[in-house]
Amino acid sequence: MLSKRRLTGTISNYRFYAQSLATASNSLLGELNDWETDGDLTTKIGKSLAAIITSLDALQHFKAEMKRSPLMPKRRNADAA
Numbered sequence: 001m002l003s004k005r006r007l008t009g010t011i012s013n014y015r016f017y018a019q020s021l022a023t024a025s026n027s028l029l030g031e032l033n034d035w036e037t038d039g040d041l042t043t044k045i046g047k048s049l050a051a052i053i054t055s056l057d058a059l060q061h062f063k064a065e066m067k068r069s070p071l072m073p074k075r076r077n078a079d080a081a
Contacts, residue, residue, distance in 0.1 A: 014062035021055035024048050 028048035 010062065010065060014059060017055045017058040017062070021052060021059070024051035024055065028052065 025048075028045060031044045031048060
């Protein structure tokens with residue numbers, strides 16, 4: 001379980017991953033726009049895709065941690081009422 005302090009740090013870390021995801025996506029779009037002018041495009045696209053995949057994986061891990069956190073409010077089950 002996450003403490004409030006650790007949860008705050010975790011949110012900060014994953015905010016960084018979300019920003020990295022946006023940056024990598026924009027980088028990939030820029031590389032695709034330069035398709036005809038750059039001979040080393042495959043390497044740059046591969047690095048951009050690797051950064052995107054890493055960021056998505058980290059964000060999925062964060063989502064799972066948030067669901068387990070005692071600090072997050074639990075949703076009420078509509079069927080239980």
